[in-house]
Amino acid sequence: xxxxxxxxxxxxxxxxxxxxxxxxxxxxxxxxxxxxxxxxxxxxxxxxxxxxxxxxxxxxxxxxxxxxxxxxxxxxxxxxxxxxxxxxxxxxxxxxxxxxxxxxxxxxxxxxxxxxxxxxxxxxxxxxxxxxxxxxxxxxxxxxxxxxxxxxxxxxxxxxxxxxxxxxxxxxxxxxxxxxxxxxxxxxxxxxxxxxxxxxxxxxxxxxxxxxxxxxxxxxxxxxxxxxxxxxxxxxxxxxxxxxxxxxxxxxxxxxxxxxxxxxxxxxxxxxxxxxxxxxxxxxxxxxxxxxxxxxxxxxxxxxxxxxxxxxxxxxxxxxxxxxxxxxxxxxxxxxxxxxxxxxxxxx
Amino acid sequence: xxxxxxxxxxxxxxxxxxxxxxxxxxxxxxxxxxxxxxxxxxxxxxxxxxxxxxxxxxxxxxxxxxxxxxxxxxxxxxxxxxxxxxxxxxxxxxxxxxxxxxxxxxxxxxxxxxxxxxxxxxxxxxxxxxxxxxxxxxxxxxxxxxxxxxxxxxxxxxxxxxxxxxxxxxxxxxxxxxxxxxxxxxxxxxxxxxxxxxxxxxxxxxxxxxxxxxxxxxxxxxxxxxxxxxxxxxxxxxxxxxxxxxxxxxxxxxxxxxxxxxxxxxxxxxxxxxxxxxxxxxxxxxxxxxxxxxxxxxxxxxxxxxxxxxxxxxxxxxxxxxxxxxxxxxxxxxxxxxxxxxxxxxxxxxxxxxxxxxxxxxxxxxxxxxxxxxxxxxxxxxxxxxxxxxxxxxxxxxxxxxxxxxxxxxxxxxxxxxxxxxxxxxxxxxxxxxxxxxxxxxxxxxxxx
Numbered sequence: 001x002x003x004x005x006x007x008x009x010x011x012x013x014x015x016x017x018x019x020x021x022x023x024x025x026x027x028x029x030x031x032x033x034x035x036x037x038x039x040x041x042x043x044x045x046x047x048x049x050x051x052x053x054x055x056x057x058x059x060x061x062x063x064x065x066x067x068x069x070x071x072x073x074x075x076x077x078x079x080x081x082x083x084x085x086x087x088x089x090x091x092x093x094x095x096x097x098x099x100x101x102x103x104x105x106x107x108x109x110x111x112x113x114x115x116x117x118x119x120x121x122x123x124x125x126x127x128x129x130x131x132x133x134x135x136x137x138x139x140x141x142x143x144x145x146x147x148x149x150x151x152x153x154x155x156x157x158x159x160x161x162x163x164x165x166x167x168x169x170x171x172x173x174x175x176x177x178x179x180x181x182x183x184x185x186x187x188x189x190x191x192x193x194x195x196x197x198x199x200x201x202x203x204x205x206x207x208x209x210x211x212x213x214x215x216x217x218x219x220x221x222x223x224x225x226x227x228x229x230x231x232x233x234x235x236x237x238x239x240x241x242x243x244x245x246x247x248x249x250x251x252x253x254x255x256x257x258x259x260x261x262x263x264x265x266x267x268x269x270x271x272x273x274x275x276x277x278x279x280x281x282x283x284x285x286x287x288x289x290x291x292x293x294x295x296x297x298x299x300x301x302x303x304x305x306x307x308x309x310x311x312x313x314x315x316x317x318x319x320x321x322x323x324x325x326x327x328x329x330x331x332x333x334x335x336x337x338x339x340x341x342x343x344x345x346x347x348x
Numbered sequence: 349x350x351x352x353x354x355x356x357x358x359x360x361x362x363x364x365x366x367x368x369x370x371x372x373x374x375x376x377x378x379x380x381x382x383x384x385x386x387x388x389x390x391x392x393x394x395x396x397x398x399x400x401x402x403x404x405x406x407x408x409x410x411x412x413x414x415x416x417x418x419x420x421x422x423x424x425x426x427x428x429x430x431x432x433x434x435x436x437x438x439x440x441x442x443x444x445x446x447x448x449x450x451x452x453x454x455x456x457x458x459x460x461x462x463x464x465x466x467x468x469x470x471x472x473x474x475x476x477x478x479x480x481x482x483x484x485x486x487x488x489x490x491x492x493x494x495x496x497x498x499x500x501x502x503x504x505x506x507x508x509x510x511x512x513x514x515x516x517x518x519x520x521x522x523x524x525x526x527x528x529x530x531x532x533x534x535x536x537x538x539x540x541x542x543x544x545x546x547x548x549x550x551x552x553x554x555x556x557x558x559x560x561x562x563x564x565x566x567x568x569x570x571x572x573x574x575x576x577x578x579x580x581x582x583x584x585x586x587x588x589x590x591x592x593x594x595x596x597x598x599x600x601x602x603x604x605x606x607x608x609x610x611x612x613x614x615x616x617x618x619x620x621x622x623x624x625x626x627x628x629x630x631x632x633x634x635x636x637x638x639x640x641x642x643x644x645x646x647x648x649x650x651x652x653x654x655x656x657x658x659x660x661x662x663x664x665x666x667x668x669x670x671x672x673x674x675x676x677x678x679x680x681x682x683x684x685x686x687x688x689x690x691x692x693x694x695x696x697x698x699x700x701x702x703x704x705x706x707x708x709x710x711x712x713x714x715x716x717x718x719x720x721x722x723x724x725x726x727x728x729x730x731x732x733x734x735x736x737x738x739x740x741x742x743x744x745x746x747x748x749x750x751x752x753x754x755x756x757x758x759x760x761x762x763x764x765x766x767x768x769x770x771x772x773x774x775x776x777x778x779x780x781x782x783x784x785x786x787x788x789x790x791x792x793x794x795x796x797x
Contacts, residue, residue, distance in 0.1 A: 005676050006709060007688050009776040011762035012681040012702070013363060013519065019716040019769045075716065117717030117770075233722065287722040287735045331736070338754045339591065339730040340604040 019116075022231045023076035029222040030083045030212075030277065036205065037212040041091035041143070042150025044158045045211045051095045053082030055102025056123075063111045077116045081105050084124035084277060087212025088270060088317070089131070090142050092155030092169065096162055097135050101127040121324045122281045125317050132317075141169050142185050142208040185209045187269045187313040190260050202267040209269070216267040223276030236285060237275040239296025240303075241266060247304040259308060271303065274316035284324040291327070291334040298330075299323040356582045357596050360729045361763045363519050363585045363682065365558060369649045370642050371522045375530060377653045378639075378666055380452045384426050384657035385437045386412065387447040390695035391486040392493045393419035398448060404431045409462035409632050412448055421484040421494050424462075424633030426655040427452035438689045440678050440698075447693070450657065463632035468541060473499075476545040476628075483627045484634040484696075489513060489524070489588065489617030490679055492697030495624065498614055499545045505609040510548045511597055512539050514555040514562060514618040515581070515588035518680025521700045523638040524618050526651045528555065528562035531622045532569035536576060538621025541628055543575075546614055550575045552597050553618070556583040585682065586761040590615045592729050604757050619699075639694055641667040645674070645703030654694050661690035663701060674709045677702040682762045716770035724764035724774060730757045734764035734774050741777035746784045755781055 038046045060078040064071040072078070085105055089098060105127035113119045132139050141157050156167040185208045186197035201207050205215030213219075226232035248265040265271065270278075279285065279299050286295050299319045306315025389395035396413035406412055406425035413423040429452035437447035452458070468476065481496040501507060512535065516524040528535060539551045553570070555563050557580045570576045581587065581596055591602045593615060600611040608614055623634055635656055642649040647668030654663060660676065677684040678698050694701075724734035732754055740749045749755040755778060764774040 004674075005686070005688070005690075006674055007686045008675060008709070009773060009779075010677075010681070010683050010685060011766045011775065012675070012677055012684070012686070012704065012708075013766060014713070014771065015767050015769070017769050018713075018771065019719055020714075022719075022721070022769055115717065117719050282719050282721040285720065287720050287725050288733065289725070292722065335733060335753070336725065336731045338604065338732055338757050339595070340601045340606065340757065341754075342603050 017231070019077075020075050023080060025226060025229055025231045026080050026277070027076055027083065029226050030080065030087070032222055033087060033212045033215065033218055033273075034083060036215050036218055037087060037091070040145040040205055040214065041211055042147065042155075043153070044150075044155040045086075045091040047095060047154070047158060048089060048091060048093055048098055048211060049083060049086035051098045052086035052089070052102045053079060055099040056082035056085065056106045059103050059106035060111065063107060072115055075116060078106060078110075081110065081123045085127050087273060088124065088128050088210045090139060091211040092141055092143050092157040094135075094138055094157055094160040096160070097131060097138055100134075101131045104130045117283055119283055120328075121321055122278055122284050125278060125321050125324075128317055129321060142188075142210075143169060143173055144208050145206050145214065185269065185313065186264070187307065190264070190268075191307070191313040196260065197264065197268070199261075199263050199267055202264070213270040213273040216272040219272040219276050223280075232276075232280050233282070233285070233292060235292045236280045236296040239293045240275045240279055240300040241271070243297040243300030244271060244304050247301050248308070251304070251308055265304060265307065269307070269314045270316040274299075274303075274320055278316075279320050279323060284327060286327045286331045286334070288331055288334040288336055290336075291330040294330050294334065295323050295327055298326070353580045355579070355596050356584055357587065357592050357729060359727060359731065360584045360586060360592070361727050361766055362583075363766065365583070366520045366642075367522050367525070367558070370520075370640055370651055371525050371559070373522075373526070373650045375526050375638050375651045375653050378655070378658060378663060380427050380458070380655055381658045381662035382451065383432065383659070384429075384450045384452065384655055385447045385659060385691075385693040386423055386426060386450060386657040387437060387439060387445050387693065387695060388413055388423065389445050390423075390492060390656075390697060391421055392491065393417070393421075393497070395446070396420060396423050398434055398446075400431050400434075400448065402431055402433050405429070406431060406450060407461055408456075408458050409460040409635055411633060412450075415481060419494055419497050421481055421486055421496075422633065423448070424484055424635050425450060426635040426657050428456040428458055429453045437693065438691050440685055440687050440692050442688055447657075460632060460635075463630050465629060466631045468544070468629060473545045473547060476541060479628055479631065480541075480545070480624060483624065483632065485620060485623050485627065486634075486696050487617055488619040488623065488637055488696065488699070490683070490697050490699050492695070495616065495620055498616070499542065501546065501609050502607075506612060507546045507548050507609055507614045508550070508612045509598060509614075510539060510542045510546060510551040511593060511613055511615040512551055512553040512618055512621060513588055513590070513593055513615050514553055514559070514566070515593060516559070517556060517583070517585045517588040518682055518684075518699070519585075520642050520702050521640050521680045522642075522651055523640045523699050525559050525562055527619045527622050527638055528559065529565050531626070532565040534622040534625040535566065535618050536569050536573065537625030537629075538616070538623070539576060539625075540573075541624055542614070542616055542621060548614065550577070552576075553578045554581055554587075554593050554597050555579070556581055556587060558583040586729055586763065589729065589759055589761060591759070604754065634696065637694075637696060637698070639663070639698055640700035641703075642700060643677075643703040644708060645670045645672070645705045656696060657693045659690070660687065660692050660694065660701065663694060664690065664703065669703060670705055672705045672707075673703055674706040675704045677704065682766065683760065713771040715772060718770055718772060721769060723767040723769065727763040727767045729761060729763060730754075730759070732758060734778075737781075738764075738772050738774045738777055741781050744784075746781040747788070749778075749781050750785050755785070758782075
């Protein structure tokens with residue numbers, strides 16, 4: 001055979017970091033959080049994570065099959081969506097609803113736009129918002145962490161069936177109750193009962209909440225791994241958390257008796273998970289240097305406003321979805337000033 | 349003037365250098381090929397016009413083609429021999445271009461007899477510029493733009509600083525490195541000639557700090573010249589790009605669509621100036637250049653002094669090739685084009701020959717959709733938005749790329765494609781878009797006539 005020389009276009013060198021490698025690393029960074037979530041909430045959290053991930057992967061697989069395109073499951077982005085969706089639902093969330101959520105995340109949330117790279121909103125958050133609207137009671141079904149028999153039995157609501165009234169959680173919570181843990185999240189306690197929570201349990205996640213949003217420190221470490229591997233934009237969490245801290249400081253200082261401390265705001269609810277793994281979704285965030293800062297700051301500010309001035313206890317989800325919605329606009333308004341740009345052009 | 353050291357530019361990329369294989373190897377002469385192929389168009393501008401006929405004997409260094417205009421240069425015989433034929437020859441771009449085939453006499457001494465020494469001290473700037481055109485020297489850093497044209501400043505422009513470009517930021521290449529180490533006096537002589545031709549008061553040599561021996565050699569040679577500074581600057585790609593280097597050394601930005609002379613600077617590659625410093629006093633023509641032949645596919649990598657017109661095949665036979673050669677690239681891996689034929693000759697603009705094996709090419713990379721990771725936006729040295737430009741190119745909105753997103757400021761350094769995790773061929777899109785825009789404008793002009 002005659003030797004063949006190939007013609008390719010320059011550059012002939014590439015960084016080894018592919019989309020697949022980035023997505024796989026995000027999955028790896030999420031796994032410790034998933035494991036910790038299972039330790040905190042038991043079997044129910046495990047099957048919840050499996051259900052959402054399986055539902056997302058299956059939806060993407062079948063949509064690719066129906067549309068006749070090459071399966072995009074191999075890029076691992078859908079696994080991230082599945083894991084994240086599981087992590088932001090209450091651990092005892094009915095599994096059939098979780099499966100519906102997985103379908104919503106991938107089918108209208110991602111594939112309808114054209115798949116990875118084209119979705120306007122973070123798919124997991126689209127599903128979470130849908131579930132919150134569709135199943136308002138179930139999504140408030142928080143259970144305490146570290147329930148005694150969490151590895152022996154499921155949270156009763158996990159296996160609730162469609163169209164059948166779910167077993168009430170209150171009785172189950174009372175039965176498994178550990179000292180000082182209630183079914184209400186610290187943010188709900190703060191907002192509706194004016195009960196302040198200590199910050200330390202928030203850091204290690206021993207509180208009620210969505211399956212994976214609670215261990216603030218662990219989420220920070222896992223996010224730091226991605227930042228270290230240059231697979232995540234550090235500016236988004238920094239901008240978001242700094243703005244949230246400053247905004248809540250302003251509220252706290254103006255009225256310390258009614259408003260929670262900024263540290264509490266930082267480590268409660270979905271703030272950490274949202275800042276590290278949801279707002280940083282590159283597809284739905286801006287690309288310009290200035291735009292990235294504005295986007296992060298905007299999400300941080302809106303979160304605090306919803307939490308303190310809105311009707312909901314938690315605002316991270318809507319803040320990020322709102323950030324996603326305006327991110328193309330932010331991009332358009334913050335195009336970088338090019339090298340050698342002439343004065344009148346820069347002004348106009 | 350130590351304040352010049354350690355300056356750099358924002359953004360850009362850090363690329364693995366791969367220079368260790370050849371950076372310490374002295375320049376060696378490549379034997380004459382059985383046939384040398386001298387294309388009449390190996391520079392930017394009008395092709396040269398042949399002044400020899402088939403069958404004619406030529407002496408090494410003798411002019412064989414005259415400049416085809418002001419933005420053009422003459423060609424000189426790279427060897428003593430006979431003009432075999434004047435016929436189309438393959439080029440690196442893929443098309444054919446007229447070339448003079450010269451068969452060197454095997455028994456000739458190949459001594460350069462042509463040329464008459466001239467006293468540069470007594471020449472006026474215009475005379476120097478005309479003499480540089482006669483040497484046939486063009487930008488040897490790869491652009492192959494006629495050097496004398498750069499020295500002829502537009503009316504009303506003044507240049508205060510000659511910048512000598514010794515960055516060689518492309519991976520693998522070490523030709524400029526070796527020229528600086530081995531011919532620092534010639535580099536500085538060329539810089540002085542350029543300063544005189546342009547009327548600049550000072551010169552700054554910019555060398556990346558991965559070449560400490562070159563910096564030392566140049567500093568030693570420039571010790572007695574107070575108006576020539578050697579600056580050591582941090583290694584980063586694409587520092588050797590004209591506009592970037594001006595910003596690094598002078599802190600000035602060339603306005604978009606403008607020329608370096610708009611900000612009082614003129615940039616010349618070290619190898620170009622070394623040739624001018626060497627050839628001009630002797631009034632001889634450019635007949636050879638240093639080419640780095642390197643890469644994982646080369647058995648004997650090195651810096652070779654090759655006669656212009658040496659066929660690639662001959663050069664690779666001399667350097668030796670591994671059996672699994674997969675791609676041959678003229679120039680560096682970031683901007684150099686892959687060639688489709690080994691019958692392409694080495695021309696004035698060829699800085700190196702890079703041979704990659706199937707291991708480096710590693711199959712076809714899967715192209716994903718843009719995930720808007722912004723790595724390209726962080727990498728672009730011109731602060732463009734390659735992500736957006738790439739998306740517009742996919743939709744064939746070429747005009748918008750130019751009018752709203754500064755497409756024409758892109759100088760195709762490849763940083764965006766290099767960092768893209770989705771393997772999107774961004775630079776290739778931009779080349780295509782520029783071509784489409786040019787075609788559209790010329791069609792429009794024709795339609796309006």
